[in-house]
Amino acid sequence: MTDQPLDPVDAGAITTPAARLASYIRGGGIVVPLLTALIAFVIAGLIVLITGHNPLTTYKAFFDGTGLNWLFPWTSGDDRTTAALNLQQTLIATAPLILVGLAVAFAFRAGLFNIGGQGQYLAGSIVAVWFGSKFSGMPHLLHVLLVIVLACAAGAAWAGIAGVLKATVGANEVISTIMLNWIAVWVGVWLFGLGGPLQNPETPSVPISSDVTGSAKLPVFWGNPNLQGLHVGLFIALATVVVFWALLNRSTSGYEVRAVGFNPEAARYSGMNVARNYVKVMAICGLFAGLAGAIDILGWQFRLATNDIQTSDIGFLGIAVALLGRNTASGTVAAALLFGALKSGTSQRNLDPSIFEPSLAFNLTLMIQGLVVLIVSTDVIALRILRRGGALNPFRRRPAPAEEEAT
């Protein structure tokens, strides 16, 4: 329409999810996530109330379960010991959440929706448990490094499949990553199931992997290693956050990623290769998620049962983490802490069942996640027309000389 005036509203109408989120971050952005979390908790509290429980005591019980009260100087004695144990659990849960959150956040910054965190995490877990249970004679540091590198590579490769599909044939990454999630689950169940190639040969009737050898386990720095103490995976996760930030804000790759995420048209006009960026981004996201799998396996799980594979949902929690954290480094850490605390605070181990049943609490957590993501969804107005490839938008192509007419 040649007569359309150029006015600010027009520019707003074409912003990308990353762009809109950016304006939130700048505009006193911490208020909105806090508000979002608050609203979600209030609504959940209402549900608790309606179903005949006391939301205040319930939330207090959750809080006690998180161990965050350890931070308060007035907690002492037995309470303090319990709190310490709980806090260790919280932080153990937080570390991988940070990483899967980064896996989703990085993609969002590039304008992509990575729902495949679960599959990428599994890819990392599988490779970690596989190589962690071999080479038991290896020197500690070397073994750990080897396993981590391989797990990251596995995650990157798994995500890379979706990236390549998007870059070459324009396959929608939402669908392809969802499919890859489930493929990873079933491949995992197959690998460690009865008669599967990686099943623990010592327990032929149990569908479980071999155990990770001592030489690959991550050292514990707080708490008792035999009682699932807090392992150095937390530091690995935090270090990765720094890498995420540096990559995004200080490297040319990150510059390209952000440009493409904010305005693929302008990025193209500057000569950036948008398609290649998508592959790079997905691979990096997969790396983060695979790393999460590795630190869980090497840090506290030490083995993978088919049941674990089928019930794991950390990848999806990562979506809530990233969205609540507005896809930034610090936001992801904070949101991961929140959800990690929620997860451990409502776990069988930490929650006092006389106040609130842990299995109920687990479902309440799911609802809170859902509410958070729902509220955030309105921020993420996606005009994905700029990033649709062939499968969903047949008109979006640069005509080239000898292109065959695709039907």
Add this chain to the structure above:
Amino acid sequence: MTLTRERIGWAGIALAVIAAFIAVPPALVRSPVPSIVLAVLAIALGIYAVPGDRRLGWGAIVLGLLAGLGAVAATKSSSGNLRDVFTWSALIASMLRFATPLLFAALGGIVSERSGVINIGLEGMMLMGAFFGVYGSDLLGSWVGGIVVAVIAGGALALIHAAFSIHLRADQVVSGTAVNFLALGITGYVFVDHYGDNGTPDNISRAPDLNLPVLHGGFFDSAIGHLNLLTWSALLLVPSLTFLMFRTRRGLRLRAVGETPRAAETVGVNVISTRYVAVTVSGMLAALGGAYLSVGFVGSFNENMTQGRGFIALAAVIFGKWKPLGALAATLLFGFSSALADRLPTFSESTATLFQALPYVLTLVAVAGVIGRSRAPGSIGIPYVKE
């Protein structure tokens, strides 16, 4: 008949299918050689067909590979095992049972997506139907009541998705994902709160099977003589929905809204209300699928009972190119692979597990455009902005 590359591609596919089928009952050729030869031929024809019609060519190559591998595996196992697994009548019945929930949800997905709204939340809506079907049946004492409650629950969840996607112009994928979480949480919560450790009662009223005595036993009786009422409903829904979508006014307008909403608005069709209705209906249909699982088939509810079936249904929508008949074909295919996976444990536990991944692999291939270009409704995923 001219030998175009396209025809050769089809020939390749046909050969691959034959290669697979001769290794299993009733043909039961025990040597892998014929199958391998046919499979290799299929692949060769596929390679030749690629420059002419990329999707057919690649389809033949992929199918040839799968058929060859499958045939080799089949010949390695005993005939007894094969006969156990490939009891076709039982397989067909099983296939239809597995396909039913998928079909309901897929049909729902088609309605929603045809109006231009992506519905990732099919899984959640299905789950709502599964739980509230049992809940309703228990509370109201009849399976009909259960179905009604299930449909209402699914519709309500869909309404949330609709409100956020259409009115608040939220990202439809995020909103759908959120709705899945919500459904998991709500159904799990009410389930634990209401039924506690004992789970749902054993004697809830279930949807009846439709027994067809006219078939007098035999192959057809085992295959389709004892299917659930809901299964038949789903099958009947296919031609009904096809008719509704392509031969009625409402259907025409629905499709116009999904393709080019601005054009529809220009002639006075209300895009917003059409989409609202479509999404709500899709939730109700998905809920029916879930209700079948609990009230029609298993007779109880377990947390996260749907296990990702909603996503398979989404895959069926894409695979079936947004047409009810296509979705039927896709769900039957997926149902078949599940049915096979179900029977394979007698043969090999772990292969059965791998088969579970097949629907997702097939969809991945479809999305990659290798098997048929997936042409979604033109305006899908884009929130509609009235000027």
Add this chain to the structure above:
Amino acid sequence: MTTDPAALELRGITKRFGAVVANDGVDFDLRRGEVHALLGENGAGKSTLMSILYGLYTPTEGEIRVDGEPVQIDSPADAIALGIGMVHQHFMLVPVMTVTENIVLGNEPSRAAGVLDLKEAADRVRELSDRYGLAVNPDAVIEDTTVGMQQRVEILRALYRGAKILVLDEPTAVLTAQEVAELFRVLRALKEAGTSIVFISHKLGEVLDIADRITVLRRGKRIDTVPKAGATEESLARMMVGRDVLLRVDKPAGRPSEPVLSVRDLHVRDDRGLEAVRGLDLQVRAGEIVALAGVDGNGQQELVDAIAGLRDPESGSVAVGGVEIAGRGVRAATDAGVAHIAEDRHRRGLVLPFTLAENLALREYRSPELSTRGWLHVRAIRDRARRLLKEYDVRGGDADSLASSLSGGNQQKVCVAREIEADPKLLIAHQPTRGLDVGAIEFVHRRLIAERDESRAILLVSLESEEVRALADRILVIYEGRIAGELAPDASDEELGILMTGGGSRTAA
């Protein structure tokens, strides 16, 4: 006839979009059974006016009367109910549906329970088609039909709903000469049958052919309404293009030297697969500004895309400084020395959520000055930005401000700064002053001339004839994908207008 109320009357229509006034007190009336042309350049307000008529916008001020009665048109449904039918420039058809389905959509003949009666629909379509001589294939799928047929479908759709007033927005823009003749025949038949027609166009020859009366709009205002008798292409062009008050920068004579850009027999397709550039030749030398004048939609976008490396041409050659760059992508073009001030600074020129420093680095971020092996020299980027912001007098923000916080003029300065800083051999300036205020326009003009004097080759693509005449050393007029002619900057308005609108040597119909 003069005692009958006009079929349609628009009185004092004003439409504002924020600060922009798209229509300013426009009066327009349409008599029954007449073809009334609405003429004007881009941005004159033609499409806005008609969108108001069709209920897609509401007027800020003014009144609409149909058959003498004042009416409120709040939506297309209202317009349709009043008998107003619109044939849009960009067709509002559903590509995957058939001709019949598109025509009857929203008003479908049906049997019981809402079942479509497609046979009845097809019959009615055929009947209408025969009555007005609009040949269509009722069962064809729209995306497989020609543009000419699609337009006929649009017209039929309006007629199917009983339109007595038909508005056609640039209907001949996408038609061949043959199809134009067909269309005019149909329009005359409709006229006979009592339909009143508004014909929006910028093509003078056609307007003189078909219209009974002609109204000219310029910059949102109605200039005049004249009957066909006595109107000439020259008189219309003068009204359309006009002469507005605008600062004219002093321009010393240029000293062009060797050719930098050489385009030969270029053929480029647009997004729809149609040929937009049809065998175009042009040359730009160092030290000269060549302005490409023409009405929007004649291939400028595709030409610029091809030169900048954003689009692969079908055939032909684009060479910069002797290096062939056609079809080799943006980086190849940049390396050969092409810089491109994009037409739409919001969508293409800038990344609005980026800081000014980041935006200024968009072209050069991989250079050794600004990054090493993948790590950005943040300080160097910022220092560079500070320098450029000062040099180009960008106001409203510093290196760390977001691009979105600047005014349009300053945003454009940032784009200009970035491109010139890349030290290009060829600078493409595509609508560089669109939406800018007078001060910013003057700045950009001054800068372009200065760069010309630095021996750069500058290709200016502009829809503003004033700007073209102010800056150009040579003017090339583009029309329907080819160069229609070359003019000196002191060419008259009439000469320019005629070439731009396909007049002169071309005969309509």
